[in-house]
Amino acid sequence: MIPDIFKPYLDHPLVNSRLDDLEVLDSVDLNNIIRVEDLMIRGVREYYLKYKNTKRLNASAFSSSILLARGLAFLDVAHYKTDVSKIWEDVWRITPTTAKKPAFNQKLAGTIQKLDDDKLIIFDSEKKHVESCIPYAVGSKRFVQKNLIENYTLFHQQEYHYRILGAVQDFPKPKSELANACDQHDKFNRDYGALSEVDIIREREVKGIPYTFATGFVAGEKSAATWMQLLSDASDGYRVALKELMELQGEYGGFISHQEIVVATRKKDREISWIMRNVDDLGIAQMVRTLDGNALSRITSGTLLNMNYRDLNNAQSILVLTRQVPEAAEILNRFKNKKELVEDDLTEEYGAMPVQRTIYKLEFAGLIRQKGINEGLWELTPQKGNERFLEDVLTVRARSRHVLDPDYDVTNLLEESFKNMDEEKFRRGTEQLKLDYFKETVDEVRS
Secondary structure, eight states: OOOGGGGGGTTSHHHHTTGGGTTGGGOHHHHHHHHHHHHHHHHHHHHHHHTTTOSOOOGGGGHHHHHHHHHHHHHHHTTTOOBHHHHHHHHHHHOOOOSOHHHHHHHHHHHHHHHHHTTSEEEOTTSSBEEEEOOHHHHHHHHHIIIIITOHHHHHHSHHHHHHHHHHSSSOEEHHHHHHTOSOHHHHHHHHHHHHHTTSEEEEEETTEEEEEEHHHHTSGGGHHHHHHHTTOTTOHHHHHHHHHHHHHHHTTSEEEHHHHHHHHOOOHHHHHHHHHHHHHHTSSEEEEETTEEEEEOOOTTSSGGGSHHHHHHHHHHHHHHHHOTTHHHHHHHHHHHSEEEHHHHHHHHOHHHHHHHHHHHHHTTSEEEOTTOTTEEEEOTTSOHHHHHHHHHHHHHHHTTSSOTTOOOTTTTHHHHTTOOHHHHHHHHHHHHHHHHHHHHHHHHO
């Protein structure tokens, strides 16, 4: 039986030619592994962005994740660009997993060959242009199935990644319990250390027992009530300030940008940088790199935006755009419903500046592309699931607006609570709050 997720694409020749493969591409095991791989891809990406490529990971520890990140990014970009050299540059920007361009070029050439061999992308004879591309919803799963699941050596080289992350995604567990579930202790220690290095998991000793927490769990919905309870101490200035920042982040749809925190707190850029680093170290929110710079992010529930690290980052950037350019939300909704729009018509209705900023950001994120040779005619990039993406983005924006007036202004909103907060106070407050959170969470798990 063909899964419903693939039915919209059955008429595409690159899908129609592999109908027998579709059922296995929606298996529970494959979907679970894709979830874990996405967490690892995101962790590796953010690691390199945070350290600006000055540190190097052991490539063998994440060989599958790096291969998949580049292959999926190439497949994604090939939906809206056809020049291979330009796609190449976009993949370099999207997947910063090495500081060495020659090494990247060599590995990506091999990845492109895998896409070509499996007919996920059809190139011209010189491999300079993309002629056809399989819909992303099908091709992305097939790429993981073919190059990870069916690659016995690669899969078993990193299988403990999946065991460890799969075990702690929903609740923390004692490290000893994870280790006992793995036969090869050297391999367990290697993979456990690799996941820790890129901050996908965190270890914390509670009452003498080392526990392992998934970073996504710490910043996720299941931890929200615990954090809010711990932040409710009105006598602690640090916790009051952090609680107000987290509440504002929640009102803004689960994330808030560096510049928005500057505006709300009236702190300098440098001060906001250490505040964001402390919050990231605490784990209540994660510092991520978007198209517009750093942001604090929490899991966005009720949508699919967390299932793909690039969608999540694009979503944050587009949501920032809707806050900076009020007209952008209406333009997004029109693209979702009509699939194509004329720039001149939009300009006549909304003005040149809002339209230009919105078009630029949507094109940069690969959500729209110019249609044919008609300059000024833009279409929603097909075969990528962008209709669902825009629907989710608009849903998050609508939810955030339930508690915000249309002209909601955060200027100096948090100034009073952050007035006397210096870096040392924030550091001490973070350390104590971490101790309290991990103890409280482990007590809940034990009870």
